[in-house]
Amino acid sequence: MCGIVGIASKRQDVENDILNTLANLEYRGYDSAGIAVLKNNNILCKKVVGKINDLRNLVSDVDLSSSIGIGHTRWATHGAVNTLNAHPHFTENIALVHNGIIENYDEIKSELQKEGYVFKTETDTEAILFLIDKYISKGLSPLDSVINSLKHVVGAFALAIIFKNYNDLMIGVKKGAPLVVGKSDNHVVIASDVTSISKIVDDVIYLKDENIVQIKSSEIELFDTKGNPIKAEFTKVQKSLSNDINKNGYSHYMLKEISEQPMVIENLNSNYNNIIEIINEQKLDIYKKIIIVACGTSYYAGLVAKYWFEKFTTIDCMVYTASEFCYLKKRLNKDYLVICISQSGETADTLASLKYSKSLGVKTIGIVNVPKSSIDNEADYCFYTFAGPEIGVASTKCFTAQLTVLLKFILGLAEINNETDHDLISKISYELSSINDKINEVLSKQSLIAELAEYCAKFKNAIYLGRQNAYPIALEGALKIKEISYIHAEGYSAGELKHGPLALVDENMLVVVIANSTSEVYLKTISNMENVIARNGNVIIISDKKLDIKNVKQFVMPSIIDDLTPILYAIPVQLLAFYVAKEKGTDIDKPRNLAKSVTVE
Numbered sequence: 001m002c003g004i005v006g007i008a009s010k011r012q013d014v015e016n017d018i019l020n021t022l023a024n025l026e027y028r029g030y031d032s033a034g035i036a037v038l039k040n041n042n043i044l045c046k047k048v049v050g051k052i053n054d055l056r057n058l059v060s061d062v063d064l065s066s067s068i069g070i071g072h073t074r075w076a077t078h079g080a081v082n083t084l085n086a087h088p089h090f091t092e093n094i095a096l097v098h099n100g101i102i103e104n105y106d107e108i109k110s111e112l113q114k115e116g117y118v119f120k121t122e123t124d125t126e127a128i129l130f131l132i133d134k135y136i137s138k139g140l141s142p143l144d145s146v147i148n149s150l151k152h153v154v155g156a157f158a159l160a161i162i163f164k165n166y167n168d169l170m171i172g173v174k175k176g177a178p179l180v181v182g183k184s185d186n187h188v189v190i191a192s193d194v195t196s197i198s199k200i201v202d203d204v205i206y207l208k209d210e211n212i213v214q215i216k217s218s219e220i221e222l223f224d225t226k227g228n229p230i231k232a233e234f235t236k237v238q239k240s241l242s243n244d245i246n247k248n249g250y251s252h253y254m255l256k257e258i259s260e261q262p263m264v265i266e267n268l269n270s271n272y273n274n275i276i277e278i279i280n281e282q283k284l285d286i287y288k289k290i291i292i293v294a295c296g297t298s299y300y301a302g303l304v305a306k307y308w309f310e311k312f313t314t315i316d317c318m319v320y321t322a323s324e325f326c327y328l329k330k331r332l333n334k335d336y337l338v339i340c341i342s343q344s345g346e347t348a349d350t351l352a353s354l355k356y357s358k359s360l361g362v363k364t365i366g367i368v369n370v371p372k373s374s375i376d377n378e379a380d381y382c383f384y385t386f387a388g389p390e391i392g393v394a395s396t397k398c399f400t401a402q403l404t405v406l407l408k409f410i411l412g413l414a415e416i417n418n419e420t421d422h423d424l425i426s427k428i429s430y431e432l433s434s435i436n437d438k439i440n441e442v443l444s445k446q447s448l449i450a451e452l453a454e455y456c457a458k459f460k461n462a463i464y465l466g467r468q469n470a471y472p473i474a475l476e477g478a479l480k481i482k483e484i485s486y487i488h489a490e491g492y493s494a495g496e497l498k499h500g501p502l503a504l505v506d507e508n509m510l511v512v513v514i515a516n517s518t519s520e521v522y523l524k525t526i527s528n529m530e531n532v533i534a535r536n537g538n539v540i541i542i543s544d545k546k547l548d549i550k551n552v553k554q555f556v557m558p559s560i561i562d563d564l565t566p567i568l569y570a571i572p573v574q575l576l577a578f579y580v581a582k583e584k585g586t587d588i589d590k591p592r593n594l595a596k597s598v599t600v601e
C-alpha cells in the first residue's frame with residue numbers, strides 16, 4: 001500500500017532523507033513514486049512510474065534542495081498507474097500525499113466541479129486536495145482548512161500536506177491508516193511507519209485515529225478533528241530497527257526472513273513461558289466460543305489453530321476471512337472471544353472486523369507483529385509475535401511466529417481447563433522447545449529444495465495437497481508460490497481431490513503433497529497421491545518417510561510429532577516458493593500488484 005513521508009528540517013537538504021525514507025517504504029508495495037518540495041516558496045514536484053531508483057535518476061540533475069518536502073510511493077487503487085495519478089498532487093496553494101481511500105470522493109468531486117474545480121486525474125486524492133485548496137483560497141489558515149475539509153470526507157486515510165508560502169509548516173492527518181511523527185535535533189518527520197525513519201529520528205509519536213499534527217518551526221502540535229489540542233506522547237525510537245531492515249548479506253529479504261525463523265521461535269518460547277499467567281490475568285479461559293478473523297497467510301494460521309483448538313480443548317473455534325466476517329453481521333455476544341491475527345496490525349478488513357466485534361461489547365485480542373499498530377491500539381489485549389520487521393511481501397517468519405503463539409496459547413488453555421492429557425501437553429511443549437534443531441536441518445538442506453525448484457519452475461499450474469493440520473499448509477504453500485512465482489496454484493485437502501480437482505490432473509500438472517508419517521491420515525494422503533500418479537501428475541512429496549516410487553520426487557523431512565507439522569512443514573513450502581521464483585527471475589521481495597500492508601478494504 002502507499003507509503004507517505006513529510007520532512008520539515010533546519011537543514012536545506014530534505015530531498016535526500018525523503019528519497020531514503022521512500023526507499024525504506026518500498027517493501028509496502030508500490031508502482032509509482034514522487035517527491036515535492038517548497039523551493040523559493042513555490043511547489044516543485046517530480047514523479048515517476050517505477051522504482052525509487054528511477055525517481056532518484058529523474059531528480060539527479062534537478063535542484064530540489066529545500067527545508068521542507070513530502071514524498072510518496074503509490075499502490076494504485078483509483079486510476080491507472082501513470083505519472084498523472086502518482087503523488088504528490090498539488091495546486092497553486094498546497095501539495096499533498098495520501099494513503100488510503102476517500103470513499104465519497106465522487107460526491108465531493110461533483111460539488112467542487114460545480115464550483116469550477118477541474119479534475120485532471122483518476123484518483124480519489126484530488127477530492128481532498130481541492131477541498132483543502134478551496135478553504136485556503138477563502139483565506140482560512142492551513143490548520144482550519146484541513147479541519148473544515150475533514151468534515152466532508154468519509155474513508156480511512158493518512159495525509160501529509162505542505163503549503164505554498166509557508167516554508168516551515170507541514171500538516172499530517174491520521175484517520176484509519178497508519179501515521180507516525182518523529183523528531184531529532186534537525187528534523188520533524190511524518191511517515192507511514194517508524195521503521196522507515198528510525199535512522200533519522202530519535203523520538204516518535206504514534207498518532208491515534210482522528211489526530212491532526214501541525215509542525216510549525218519544528219514545534220509539534222496535536223489536535224483532534226475539532227481543533228482541540230491533544231497532549232503528544234513521545235516514545236524513544238529503537239535504533240536497532242534500522243539494522244533489522246538490512247538484508248544482512250542475504251540476496252533477498254524473503255530468504256533472510258525464512259532463515260530467521262529459528263531465532264524467532266526461540267524468542268517466543270522464552271517470551272511466552274508465562275502464557276498461563278497471561279491467560280489468567282486476561283481471563284481468557286472463560287470462553288467456549290472463539291472466532292478467529294484474519295486475511296491471507298494470517299488466515300491460514302487461524303485455520304491451523306482451529307485444528308489445535310478442536311484437538312486440545314472443548315472450545316468451539318470458527319475461522320473467517322476478515323473481508324467476509326466484517327459484513328456478515330454475526331450476532332456476537334459476550335460469550336465470544338474474537339482473535340484478530342495480523343502481521344502488520346494494519347490490515348483494513350481485519351481492523352474493521354475488530355471494530356465491529358468491539359462495538360458489540362465482545363472481548364477482542366490481537367496477534368500482531370507490529371507494536372503500536374492500529375490492531376494493537378484497538379484490541380483489548382495483544383500477543384506480539386516478536387519476529388522483527390518483516391520486509392518481504394510474502395509473509396514467512398510471521399506465519400510460523402503466529403503459529404507458535406497460537407499453539408502456546410491453546411496448550412495453555414487446555415492445561416488450565418484440564419482438557420487434555422498433561423503428558424501430551426508436556427510432550428508437545430518439549431518438542432516445540434527443540435523444534436529449531438529440525439528447522440535448522442531443513443534450512444541446511446535448501447540446496448535440495450533449490451534442485452526441486454528447478455524442476456517445478458517449468459509448470460504453469462500446481463496443486464498442493466495435505467490433510468488435517470497439513471491442509472492449511474497446502475493452502476499456504478499454494479499462496480506462497482502463486483504470489484511470488486506467478487505459477488497458478490491451489491491448495492486442497494487431499495481427501496477433496498476426487499470430488500473435482502482430480503479432473504485437472506494430467507502430465508502438465510505439478511502436485512505437491514505434504515504428508516507427515518506421524519499423522520493418523522498419512523496413509524490416506526498417500527492413497528490420494530496414488531490417484532495423482534495414476535493420472536500422470538508430476539508429484540513432489542514433502543514427508544519424513546522415504547518413499548521409493550517411480551517418477552515421484554521427494555524432499556525428506558526430519559521426523560516430528562504430528563501436532564507440530566504445520567510449523568515444521570511451513571519451512572520447505574516457503575523455500576520451494578522462494579527457489580521457484582528465483583528460478584523464474586521474478587521480483588521476489590516485491591511481487592507485482594501486491595502490498596505488504598493492506599490498508600484498504
Ligand code: F6R
Nearest residue numbers: 296297298342343344347394395
Ligand atoms: C501472503 C501475505 C498476505 C498477508 C495478508 C494479511 O504471503 O503476506 O496474504 O498475510 O495480507 O496481512 P496481515 O497479516 O498483515 O494482516
